[in-house]
Amino acid sequence: MIRYFRTFLVAAETSSFSAAGARLALTQSAVSTQIRRLEEDLGCTLFERAGKSVALSQEGRKLLPEAMRFVALYESMKGRAHCASDTTPLELGAVSTVQATLLPGAMKRFRAGFPKTHVNIVPGTSTQLLTQVDARELDVAVLIKPRLGIPQELKWVPLMRERFVGIAPAGSPRDLKAVLAAMPFIRYNRHSMGGQLVDRYLRRHRLWVEEGMELDEPAVILRMVDEGLGCAIIPAALVPLQAARHVVEIPLPGEPMFREIGVLVRQSALKRASMAALIDALVVETAHAT
Structure with missing residues (x-):
């Protein structure tokens, strides 16, 4: 009130x-x-x-x-x-890739300064999280940068640019068009911003695919390819690509494709010491991880 x-x-x-x-x-x-x-x-x-x-x-x-x-x-x-350790709860949204990679280390850094601040971590696609921050349901979210710009009352803090790569089971030809013609395509979910980037790439290069399955988690897509279930195009910086023994990288024709991952936060929320510390922890953790 x-x-x-x-x-x-x-x-x-x-x-x-x-x-x-x-x-x-x-x-x-x-x-x-x-x-x-x-x-x-x-x-x-x-x-x-x-x-x-x-x-x-x-x-x-x-x-x-x-x-x-x-x-x-x-x-x-x-x-x-008010005391030095802000205990007001934080509502943090994060896409699944960030939750599985950057978030644990960032939270460890954040906890060093704010051990008692409760953080509620909410999953979702970038589109869902953008809507929730805009509606004040979330204080902050880590997501893929929206195509249509950032509302004036929100601030965008860039973390990293993640390159997309083609992947296929070991022994596949090193030509993307030949790979797509030879096996099912494991699609990055088109409801996500990253999946929309992949869809636009395929259309721009007139590449036809045989739909195999559709998933929202790049690391799970990598495992599917590792099991020989098809080929895919995924963002690669935050997935264990080198550890997938039965996967080869396929060059993508044309200009390199990237997605930008960053923090979306309300301008008013930046005044909170705990919020600033959380964003700083994410920035530092990203620098160490990449």
Whole structure:
């Protein structure tokens, strides 16, 4: 509820829900919803609406000083309660490849400074995680960079560029077109951003494939190829390609293909010491892993 009072104060100062949204990194609709819920809870009308402009109602003007004192009191209490070790829980999303490789080491580094901070780790595809960060369901997520750009209220912190490679069972020809014609294609799931990159590559080079299966985890795709079940195109930096004894790398025609992995975080969340420490841990761990 405290965030609704903050929104009320900013809307009162700007006399505009859209301007308040811009300052608070919210949509105009989100501001309107928060004000409406606050009005319902208080049982009064805080603003008079007239088209796109708003003005404090008589009740709103009466409650404004009390709202200012309430928010100031809360901030004062929060400041006194703050300690060096931030224990406020973090909601962290991560694609499966990152969870299996970078995340354990990054969490070990993070725990050195924040041993008591609870971190809830949420799995998902990059598209799902982007939506959850944008909807404030997650504080931060490690995912593949979106094609259509980053919303203004979010910050992108790049971690690495991961090259795609062709892979096939040992003894396969070293020509991608010949490999695709000879065996089933194990596809990187097209609902994921990485899978969409592979799909666009195949279309751009007019490469026909015989669909074998479709998976969302590159490391599992590698194991399928290692068992001789087909060929694939996967991002290779974070999978144990060298340890797959029965797999050979197949050159990809054309320009090298990469996916960019990074951290997507709300600008407002960066003010938290624990959030900054978590992102720093991910950056350092990525540098050591690659």
